[in-house]
Amino acid sequence: MENKISNNRLSLRLKYCGGCNIHFDRKTLVEAIREQFGSKMDIDYVSSGGEFDLILVLNACPVACASIDQLEAKQDIYIVRTKKDCAPDGPVISWIQSFLDA
Amino acid sequence: MKTREEYIKSLEELNLEVYMFGKRVEDVVNDPIIRPSLNSVAMTYELANDPEYEDLMTATSNLTGKKINRFTHIHQSTDDLVKKIKMQRLLGQKTASCFQRCVGLDAANAMYSTTYDIDQEKGTNYHERFVEYWKYVQTEDLVVDGAMTDPKGDRSKSPSQQDDPDMYLRVVERRDDGIVVRGAKAHQTGMVNSHEVMVMPTITMREEDKDYAVCFSVPTDTEGIFMIYGRQSCDLRKLEDNADIDLGNNTFGGSETLVIFDDVFVPTERIFMDGETEFTNAIVERFAGYHRQSYVCKVGVGDVLIGAAGQAADYNGVPGASHIRDKLTEMVHLNETMYCCGLACSHEGHQTDAGNYEIDMLLANVNKQNVTRFPYEIARIAQDIAGGLMVTLPSEADFRDEKIGPYVDKYLRGRSDISTENRMRILRLVENLTMGTAAVGYLTESMHGAGSPQAQRIMIQRQSNMEHKKALARDIANVDESLDGK
Numbered sequence: 089m090e091n092k093i094s095n096n097r098l099s100l101r102l103k104y105c106g107g108c109n110i111h112f113d114r115k116t117l118v119e120a121i122r123e124q125f126g127s128k129m130d131i132d133y134v135s136s137g138g139e140f141d142l143i144l145v146l147n148a149c150p151v152a153c154a155s156i157d158q159l160e161a162k163q164d165i166y167i168v169r170t171k172k173d174c175a176p177d178g179p180v181i182s183w184i185q186s187f188l189d190a
Numbered sequence: 191m192k193t194r195e196e197y198i199k200s201l202e203e204l205n206l207e208v209y210m211f212g213k214r215v216e217d218v219v220n221d222p223i224i225r226p227s228l229n230s231v232a233m234t235y236e237l238a239n240d241p242e243y244e245d246l247m248t249a250t251s252n253l254t255g256k257k258i259n260r261f262t263h264i265h266q267s268t269d270d271l272v273k274k275i276k277m278q279r280l281l282g283q284k285t286a287s288c289f290q291r292c293v294g295l296d297a298a299n300a301m302y303s304t305t306y307d308i309d310q311e312k313g314t315n316y317h318e319r320f321v322e323y324w325k326y327v328q329t330e331d332l333v334v335d336g337a338m339t340d341p342k343g344d345r346s347k348s349p350s351q352q353d354d355p356d357m358y359l360r361v362v363e364r365r366d367d368g369i370v371v372r373g374a375k376a377h378q379t380g381m382v383n384s385h386e387v388m389v390m391p392t393i394t395m396r397e398e399d400k401d402y403a404v405c406f407s408v409p410t411d412t413e414g415i416f417m418i419y420g421r422q423s424c425d426l427r428k429l430e431d432n433a434d435i436d437l438g439n440n441t442f443g444g445s446e447t448l449v450i451f452d453d454v455f456v457p458t459e460r461i462f463m464d465g466e467t468e469f470t471n472a473i474v475e476r477f478a479g480y481h482r483q484s485y486v487c488k489v490g491v492g493d494v495l496i497g498a499a500g501q502a503a504d505y506n507g508v509p510g511a512s513h514i515r516d517k518l519t520e521m522v523h524l525n526e527t528m529y530c531c532g533l534a535c536s537h538e539g540h541q542t543d544a545g546n547y548e549i550d551m552l553l554a555n556v557n558k559q560n561v562t563r564f565p566y567e568i569a570r571i572a573q574d575i576a577g578g579l580m581v582t583l584p585s586e587a588d589f590r591d592e593k594i595g596p597y598v599d600k601y602l603r604g605r606s607d608i609s610t611e612n613r614m615r616i617l618r619l620v621e622n623l624t625m626g627t628a629a630v631g632y633l634t635e636s637m638h639g640a641g642s643p644q645a646q647r648i649m650i651q652r653q654s655n656m657e658h659k660k661a662l663a664r665d666i667a668n669v670d671e672s673l674d675g676k
Contacts, residue, residue: 134241
């Protein structure tokens with residue numbers, strides 16, 4: 089599943105940290121992403137490996153311990169490190185939109 | 191990796207011999223008293239297969255190169271040690287119980303390095319046997335009960351000095367193809383939900399205790415093995431009709447059994463130590479060290495209890511009271527102090543000769559020493575905040591009763607906008623964790639599991655490097671040792 093890339097659509101992969109200390113509302117952010125971009129992009133989860141256009145690393149606290157050594161994005165990777173990053177109308181949304189606009 | 195469903199199916203295929211209340215349990219998997227403990231272990235499978243948690247719950251095996259459940263991982267770095275405790279905190283949060291699977295993980299890492307050390311000195315092939323066995327455990331994603339604690343009989347006597355020679359598990363027969371063992375292991379957390387049991391000696395032994403210095407692993411339904419289920423406070427509530435609110439936690443729990451090994455055959459390929467008494471100290475200290483790190487799981491359970499106390503205060507309408515806020519702060523302080531020790535002993539870990547990583551022994555023992563105390567204080571404060579209603583609350587049956595239910599609903603309501611039922615649920619959760627079935631895991635297990643408090647104090651004393659501290663003091667005080675002894 090995670091290695092499939094749509095030919096026509098940008099691929100966005102979501103990588104979670106383990107979530108032992110949840111300070112940020114990742115759920116609302118992911119819901120907002122799926123609602124706004126679900127029909128325009130190929131969105132799925134990723135564990136490790138594979139080639140994707142964009143990777144969003146969803147850390148739950150500022151420690152940001154999600155393992156990303158095995159992840160490579162063809163275009164860009166965004167690492168959530170703050171509560172502000174998780175705002176449903178915040179920088180992550182703008183970041184994704186910028187690639188769709190390009 | 192197995193899914194939750196595959197794990198449960200695999201348990202159904204075992205033929206475990208379990209006794210409770212004087213009778214053999216016919217359906218171990220679905221028994222209402224046992225099932226919550228199975229659900230806790232099942233959560234270790236469920237979360238490993240969930241993208242939101244897999245970063246903590248899985249690892250890459252150094253033995254097979256495959257993705258595995260972290261509960262079967264041989265630690266390859268200090269980062270692995272840190273991820274282990276984060277995983278344990280997470281599982282504590284998700285189950286508010288003992289999830290039972292750490293003990294096999296800790297036994298495996300202790301056995302991995304100890305079998306290597308034995309082979310280096312004795313020319314045996316225990317490590318190769320163990321690695322082959324553990325590949326099987328990782329590939330099949332099995333739950334392994336690490337069984338260390340013997341009944342011990344008269345504590346002033348060594349295993350071979352006991353009046354009853356079976357008070358420590360021992361080899362009673364050696365054959366060409368294996369050994370036969372007899373004895374028992376007490377307080378076996380999660381054995382009833384495990385596929386395999388890995389046996390280790392419980393104390394440092396001398397030459398005369400050779401037959402007791404034995405490590406091996408067998409399936410939990412091997413002929414001759416049977417379990418006697420341990421009672422827990424309030425356990426019979428699980429048998430009540432439609433039991434829900436009164437359970438406090440109606441889904442998860444922990445379990446312990448007394449496990450009897452009544453002349454059990456162990457094939458040669460499953461023997462990892464047989465008579466090497468000089469390595470019993472290493473296996474005991476290493477297993478205990480890893481397991482004293484593991485007790486950081488109580489931080490996750492503490493997160494739930496602190497949340498329950500805070501919620502009870504909200505429902506009582508006093509969340510802003512200064513003394514309530516101060517008590518909740520104290521609970522967090524105690525909880526995070528335990529977490530600090532768990533993190534510290536992991537970050538300060540080191541590589542063993544075998545290649546896997548071991549925690550810092552001093553800090554792991556300090557961690558467990560705190561765990562023997564802090565959950566009790568957290569529980570005391572939770573009861574303080576919850577109020578006496580926690581133990582005088584009528585039953586759910588009264589609350590549901592057509593005639594008296596409305597009175598319970600009316601007079602036991604706190605804030606008018608909060609349902610009495612929800613208030614009851616939170617109070618019962620506090621009860622469950624501080625004096626009900628879950629208190630076995632959160633309190634007494636915190637006291638005695640992985641060694642009672644004095645065991646940690648002995649290790650802290652041994653590891654404390656006192657001579658270095660004295661030298662520091664002499665240096666600062668400009669002590670002139672040439673003046674001494676004159």
